[in-house]
Amino acid sequence: MTDTQTHTPSTWHIGGTALHSRFLLGTAQYPSPHVLQAAIEASGSQVLTLGLKRTLAVPGGGDNGFVQIIQRAAREQGAHLLPNTAGCRSAREAIALAHMARELLDTHWIKLEVVGDEQTLQPDPIELIEAARQLVKDGFEVLPYCTDDLVTCLRLVDAGCQVLMPWGAPIGSGMGLLNPWALRTLRARLPHITLIVDAGLGAPSHAAAAMELGMDAVLLNSAVSQSGDPVRMAQAFRQAIAGGRAGFEAGLMATSDVAVATTPVGGQPFVLI
Numbered sequence: 001m002t003d004t005q006t007h008t009p010s011t012w013h014i015g016g017t018a019l020h021s022r023f024l025l026g027t028a029q030y031p032s033p034h035v036l037q038a039a040i041e042a043s044g045s046q047v048l049t050l051g052l053k054r055t056l057a058v059p060g061g062g063d064n065g066f067v068q069i070i071q072r073a074a075r076e077q078g079a080h081l082l083p084n085t086a087g088c089r090s091a092r093e094a095i096a097l098a099h100m101a102r103e104l105l106d107t108h109w110i111k112l113e114v115v116g117d118e119q120t121l122q123p124d125p126i127e128l129i130e131a132a133r134q135l136v137k138d139g140f141e142v143l144p145y146c147t148d149d150l151v152t153c154l155r156l157v158d159a160g161c162q163v164l165m166p167w168g169a170p171i172g173s174g175m176g177l178l179n180p181w182a183l184r185t186l187r188a189r190l191p192h193i194t195l196i197v198d199a200g201l202g203a204p205s206h207a208a209a210a211m212e213l214g215m216d217a218v219l220l221n222s223a224v225s226q227s228g229d230p231v232r233m234a235q236a237f238r239q240a241i242a243g244g245r246a247g248f249e250a251g252l253m254a255t256s257d258v259a260v261a262t263t264p265v266g267g268q269p270f271v272l273i
Contacts, residue, residue, distance in 0.1 A: 010249065012194065012216050014047070014109065014163060015141040017080065021046045022211065023241050024082065024196065025234070026221025033069050035230050037076075043234040046079045049111060049219065052101045053087040067104070082143065084111035089124075091131035098135055110135060111165065112144040120170045125152045129159055136160030145198055148182035150189060157193060164190070165198040165219065168210060172222045174202025177209055187214040204233075204240035211244025212252060 011018050025045040030036035040048065050070050074081050083101035088094040091114060098110045112132055116124025123146050135142045136159060144156050148166040156164060166186060169175035177183065178200070186195060197210040198219040207218045218241060227233040 010245070014080075014143070014194065019046050019217075021238075022217040022245055023207075023238055024049060024198075024217055024219035025224065026051075026219065027070050027073075028221055029225045030230060031225075036069070036225075037073050039224055039230040039234040040073050040077050040079070042231045042238065043224070044238050045077070047082050047219075048074050048077075048079050049082045049084055049221070050105070051086040052083045052104070053085065053097055071105070080109065081105050081107055082109050082111050083107065084113055084145070085131075086113045088114050089127075090114065091127040091134070094127070094131045095134055095138075098131075098140060099138070102140070108139055109141045110143065112142050121172075122170065123147060125149070125155075128152075129155050132156055132161055133159040143196070148179055148186060150182070150185055153186055153190065153193075157190065161193075163194040163196065165196045167199040168197045168206065169200025171199040173200050174223060175200055176202060176206035177213075180209070180213060183210070183213050183215065204236045207237050208240040208244035208247075211241055212248050214248050217241075 011020060012022065013019065021044045023043050023045045024047040025040060025043045026049045027036060028051055030039065048070060070081065083105055085094040085097045088097060094112060094114050098112070101110060102108055112128065112135065114124050114127040114131055116122050116127070125146070128144055128146060132142050132144050142161050143163045143165055144161055145165045145167070146152055146156060153164050153166065166183065168177045183197065194216045196217045196219055197215050201207055201210070201218060201220045202223050207220070210218050220237065224230050224233045224237065
C-alpha cells in the first residue's frame with residue numbers, strides 16, 4: 001500500500017445487512033435537530049438508535065415530531081434505524097414495545113433493553129433472556145444490551161441472538177472499558193457472534209481500545225451529544241473507531257513484562273552502504 005492509498009473498511013453484518021461503518025450512533029439529548037443532523041453526517045454511521053418509549057412520552061400524548069426527524073435523517077444518511085426498548089422493566093413490557101416499534105418504524109431490528117437496577121441501569125439477565133427468546137420466535141433481529149458476563153451472553157446466544165451488545169461501563173458513566181479481560185473473553189469464546197460494545201464510553205480512546213480487542217462495532221450517544229462540540233466529537237469517534245479496527249486487523253504486537261530491545265546488541269554485525 002502506498003502513502004496515497006487508504007485503508008478500505010472491512011464489511012460486517014447485522015442479520016443479512018452488510019455494513020461498512022462500525023459506529024452506531026444514538027440520537028438522544030442533542031442541543032438541536034440541526035446539530036443532530038450534522039453529527040450524524042460527521043459520524044458516517046449507518047445505524048441510528050432511537051429510544052421509542054422516551055420519544056413517545058410526550059405530555060398530553062401528542063406527537064413532538066422527533067420520530068419523523070430521525071427517519072428523515074436516516075434516509076438522508078442512507079442509514080438504518082435501530083429502535084430500542086430503553087426504560088422497560090420487564091420482559092412483557094419490552095416485548096410489547098418491540099412490536100410497537102416494528103409496526104411504527106417498519107423494521108424487525110430491535111435493541112433489547114430490560115433494566116434490572118435503577119442506580120446502575122444494569123440489565124436484568126432473567127427478563128432479558130426471556131424477552132429475547134420470545135422476540136426471536138416473533139421474527140425480530142434481537143440485539144440485546146447486556147453486561148459482559150459470559151454465562152448471560154451464552155444464554156442469549158442459546159435464545160437465538162446473533163448479535164450481543166455488552167457494556168463497557170454503566171450507561172452515561174463515560175468510564176470506558178471497566179473490564180477489558182471480560183470483553184476479550186467474550187471475543188475468544190464467541191468468535192462467530194457479532195459483538196458491539198454499548199454504553200460507558202466517554203472518549204475516542206475508549207472506542208479505539210474496544211475495537212483493538214476485536215469488537216465488531218461500538219454504540220454510543222452521550223459522549224457525542226453531551227460534548228462541547230457534538231459534530232467534532234462524532235468525527236473524532238469515527239476516526240478512533242476506524243483506527244482501532246485497522247490496528248486489530250493489522251495485528252497488535254505482543255505485550256511483555258520486561259523490556260525488549262528494538263536494536264539487537266549481539267549477533268552478526270552488518271554495515272549499511
